[in-house]
Amino acid sequence: QFExxxxxxxxxxxxxxxxxxxxxxxxxxxxxxxxxxxxxxTTPHTFVATSWAISYVGAKPVYVDIDxxxxxxxxxxxxxxxxxxTKAIVVLHYGGFACDLEGVMALADDAGVSVIEDAAQSxxxxxxxxxxxxxxxxxTFSFFPTKNFPGIGDGGMVVARDGExxxxxxxxxxxxx
Numbered sequence: 469q470f471e472x473x474x475x476x477x478x479x480x481x482x483x484x485x486x487x488x489x490x491x492x493x494x495x496x497x498x499x500x501x502x503x504x505x506x507x508x509x510t511t512p513h514t515f516v517a518t519s520w521a522i523s524y525v526g527a528k529p530v531y532v533d534i535d536x537x538x539x540x541x542x543x544x545x546x547x548x549x550x551x552x553x554t555k556a557i558v559v560l561h562y563g564g565f566a567c568d569l570e571g572v573m574a575l576a577d578d579a580g581v582s583v584i585e586d587a588a589q590s591x592x593x594x595x596x597x598x599x600x601x602x603x604x605x606x607x608t609f610s611f612f613p614t615k616n617f618p619g620i621g622d623g624g625m626v627v628a629r630d631g632e633x634x635x636x637x638x639x640x641x642x643x644x645x
Contacts, residue, residue, distance in 0.1 A: 471625070477592075479599045480607075480627045482634030489588045489610025492624035493521035493558070495640050496606035499633060500582045502527050502555050509549050510558040510586075511541050517610075518558055518586055527555070539563060543571030550575070556582040561590030561600055569595040569603045584608065587627075591617035605629065 475483040486492045502508060504526035510518055512531045522529045532549050535542040539562045546557060557576055559567045569585075576583045587593070587600045588610035594600060600607065607627040611619035628634040 474609075474625055475627070478607075478627055479602050480629070482628045482631055482637075484626045484628070484634060484637040486624035486626060488517075488622045489586075489608055489615075489624040490517040490521055492608035492610070492626045493518060493584070493586060494524050495637060496584050496608050496626055497521055497525045497527065497556070498640060499606060499628075499636055500556055500584070502582075505553065506555040507551060507553040508556045508558055509541075509546055509554060511560055513539060513562065514560045514586065515588075518560065522558070528553075530554070534562075535568075538565060538567070540565065540567035541572065543568050543575055546572065546575055550579045550581070554579065554581050556584055558584045558586055559604070560586045560588075561593055564590055564593055566590055566593040566595035566598075566600050569598060569600075573603060582606070588615055591615070602627075602629070606633070 471483040506527040507530045508522045508527045509530045519529045532545045583604040585604035585607040609625040611623035626637045
C-alpha cells in the first residue's frame with residue numbers, strides 16, 4: 469500500500485520499495501545496463517552511497533561541481549564532462565530543492581544518456597511544476613532517519629516512468645542480479 473500511496477504523492481505510476489536508498493540506486497544503475505568501463509556523471513556533494521552504487525556496477529563516477537546558489541549539479545558544467553563512455557547522469561536534489569531537471573534532461577537527450585534522480589533529500593520537491601519522481605528515467609528515494617521523509621531504520625524506493633522497467637525492478641528486488 470505504501471508503494472501505491474507514494475506513487476500517488478509523487479504523481480508517478482510505478483514505485484517499488486527497497487531496504488535502502490543505496491540498494492535503490494544500485495538497482496537503478498543495473499536496470500539501465502550501466503557496467504564496467506562506463507562513466508556516470510554525478511556530484512561529490514552527496515553521501516558516499518551514490519559513488520558506491522556506481523562502483524558496484526563497475527562504472528566510474530565522474531564528478532561535476534555544483535551550482536553555488538542551489539548546491540545542485542549545474543547543467544552548464546555537466547556538458548563538458550560528457551564523453552563517449554558516459555552512460556548516465558545521476559543528479560542529486562539537495563536540501564529539498566530539485567535540480568534544474570529541464571536543463572539536465574535536455575543535455576541527456578542530446579547526448580543519448582539516461583538520467584537517474586537521487587531524490588533522497590527532496591521528497592515533495594518540483595522543478596517548474598514537474599514533481600521529483602516523474603522526470604528522470606529512474607528516480608530513487610531514501611528513507612534513512614536523517615532524510616526529510618525519514619523512516620524508522622532505513623528504506624528506499626525506486627520510481628520508474630515505464631511499467632516494464634518497474635516490473636524489472638520488482639524482479640531484481642526479489643531475485644537479485
